[in-house]
Amino acid sequence: xxxxxQHPSRVICKSGTSVKxxxxxxxxxxxxxxxxxxxxxxxxxxxxxxxEGSKATYEQGVEKDKFLINHASLTLSTLTVxxxxxxxxxxxxxxxxxxxxxxxxxxxxxxGTRLTVT
Amino acid sequence: xxxxxxxxxxxxxxxxxIVSLNCTYSNSAFQYFMWxxxxxxxxxxxxxxxxxxxxxxxxxxxxQVDKSSKYISLFIRDSQPSxxxxxxxxxxxxxxxxxxxxxGTRLSVLx
Numbered sequence: 001x002x003x004x005x006q007h008p009s010r011v012i013c014k015s016g017t018s019v020k021x022x023x024x025x026x027x028x029x030x031x032x033x034x035x036x037x038x039x040x041x042x043x044x045x046x047x048x049x050x051x052e053g054s055k056a057t058y059e060q061g062v063e064k065d066k067f068l069i070n071h072a073s074l075t076l077s078t079l080t081v082x083x084x085x086x087x088x089x090x091x092x093x094x095x096x097x098x099x100x101x102x103x104x105x106x107x108x109x110x111x112g113t114r115l116t117v118t
Numbered sequence: 119x120x121x122x123x124x125x126x127x128x129x130x131x132x133x134x135x136i137v138s139l140n141c142t143y144s145n146s147a148f149q150y151f152m153w154x155x156x157x158x159x160x161x162x163x164x165x166x167x168x169x170x171x172x173x174x175x176x177x178x179x180x181x182q183v184d185k186s187s188k189y190i191s192l193f194i195r196d197s198q199p200s201x202x203x204x205x206x207x208x209x210x211x212x213x214x215x216x217x218x219x220x221x222g223t224r225l226s227v228l229x
Contacts, residue, residue: 042221043206044162114159
């Protein structure tokens, strides 16, 4: 089945620093990748959608200058949290939509990255 | 009214019980419906997907869609402790549209 990996799985950083999270589709080409944020016992909040080779589309209320998204290839997207603050601490999950026709409505999720900003 | 609503639970059932998880939605344009299972501190995994109305069965899981009532269900037969997780419904209106997720229902299956 389609596998999406994320790295790192857990990161602790100091306030004011930047953190990069990688999302990779391991065995398929992802037309589109999504970045979500999830607070404890809450559902997924879509942050942005990125298509390979183009700028990400951010959801309302998400600061594009703070959450930098790069989708450099059909298998890799990165989320960089710049000048992190404690309120950025959260569980960040990426997902990828497969390019193969007829299955593009399925999304495969990564295992998530737990970010803690101290 | 939220676009997709789901009873947050937690729902506790004994092992072997039949579990019914439900979502209601307000957008009549939705026609792709998915159920995801999420274990604690893990990413969601796709369980079932259906297009338009009807039923779909996969092992112990059955997904039902009633578009006239804007209501979808996931049934789990012979529930197991390993089914303990949060179940998220998700839906979209057309091919390629971003999903709208429900808030999730926490399920605990007690041995």
